[in-house]
Amino acid sequence: MQPAYVTATAQCLPGRPIANDEMADYIGRLSPEAERFGRLTLRQNGIRHRHYAIRPNGTSDWTVAKLAGNAVRALIDDAGLDKSRIGFLATATTQNDMLVPGLASGVHAESGLPPMELASLQSVCASSMMALKSAALQVAAGEHRAAIAVGAEFSSRYFRPGHYLGTDTMQADGTLPGDAEFLRWTLSDGAAGLLIEDHPAPRGLSLRIDWISLRSFADRFQPCMTGGAARGADGALLPWSLHDSAGEAARAGAFQLRQDVEALHRMLPVWMGEFMRLVDEGRIDPGATDWFLCHYSAHSLREEMVTLATRAGCMIPEDRWFANIYDKGNVGAAAIFLMIDDLMRSGRLRGGQKIVCAVPESGQCIMAYAGMTVMEDGQ
Known part of the structure; x- marks a missing residue:
């Protein structure tokens, strides 16, 4: 297997940054009590700004495929690469625009790329790492000389009042169950992509992909973050398609995003x-790690992770952590690619530095890590 390198990065964030006091104008107002819960959530997650692909009136010119397609076009322009050299496209998202076809087909159509091989990866945050590993292995195996991995989310469309009003989940005081309300004030929109090639860029920075590890622990955990199902009287999740009708599924709240925070x-x-x-195993050396890019949904979770790592004696010093969630929000499957792009453009990388990426996923417990080495000027 030959080495694979990240040779270019790009992102697409729709609209201007939206501050906390503007959020309700975009996702809509359910009740004063719901907004009070939102302020509490914002204190926990520490997010100050995010981007929405939706307008305050609920309309949008975007789709998740368009967001990803814009990121891919920006990536190609930035790399100055002939499109015909790209042979593989892997996409990642939590929820596609349609049930069928897959997101990769929609992104391919939006990107202007020629006929190529595709892979649509759908999970939650870790789907980005699935896409990255898929693209990297294609290049490392010699199947393609250049591949693209792109992650995109359009979460705000699911948070408008119309997705909650008239459903069984709305409570008398105009609030939602905490597992639904939490995500309304946490998730946001955007896309980012990486170009993976079989050689480093001749000029500027590249990242050699040294290894990628992804493991599911669904054998130990029930679903934690869900969409497309509702719990019945027995507490079991019933997929929307097994309700008597789509309307009944909607009334039961099956199309709402939920996250069990305790789980x-x-x-x-x-x-x-x-x-x-x-x-x-020797893959991660905390003392030799120059940059730690860890995706987390809330600052409070970061604090718990720091406590656990410190107790275990394997803490990467916090001055080596790189994060952008506070100003770009939690963009799910695009989050780790956004971090990589921002770090690549920060002016803080030097040849030989070691990067560790970490993406935990609450969907049904997945943990993904990746190790990379910074290369300079075709090193």
Whole structure:
């Protein structure tokens, strides 16, 4: 297997940054009580700004495929690469625009790329790492000389009042269950992509992909972050397609995004255990790691992760952490690619530096890590 390199990065964030006091103008107002819960959530997640692909009146010119397509076009322009050299496209998202076809087909159509091989990866945040590993392996195996991995999200469209009013989940005081309300004030929109080639860029920075590790622990956990199902009287999740009608599924709240925060916290030790496994295997050396790019949905979760890592004696010093969630929001499957793009453009990278990326996913407990080495001027 030959090495694979990230040779270019790009992103697409729709509209201007939206401050906390403007959020309700975009996702809509349910009740004063709901907005009070939102302010509490914002204190926990620490996010100050985010981007929305939706207008305050609920309309939009965007789709998740268009967001990803814009990121791909920006990526190609930035790299100055002949489109015909790109043979593989892997896409990642939490929720596609349509049930069928896959997102990769829509992004291919939006990107202007020629006929090519595709892969549509759908999970939650870790789908980005699935796409990256898929693209990197295609290049490393010699199947294609150049590939693109892109992650995109359009979460705000699911947070408008129309998705909640008239459903069984709306409570008398105009609030939602906490597992639904939390995500309204946490998730946002955008896309980012990486170009992976079989050689480093002749000028500027590249990232050699040294390894990628992704493990599911769905054998130990029930679904934590869900969309497309509702719990019945017995507490079991019933997929929307097994309700008597789409209307009944909607009334039951099956199309609402939910996250069981208590279950999320039970996953933290498992995610940390994966980190320690990689330290034991010699893949991660905390002391030799120059940059740690960790995706997390809230600052409070970061604090818990720091506590666990410190107790375990494998803490990467916080001055080596790189984060952009506070000003760009939690963009799910696009988050780690946004971080990589921002770090590549920060002017802070030097040849030989070691980068560790970490993407925990609460969907049904996935933990993904990647190790990269910074290369300069075709090194």
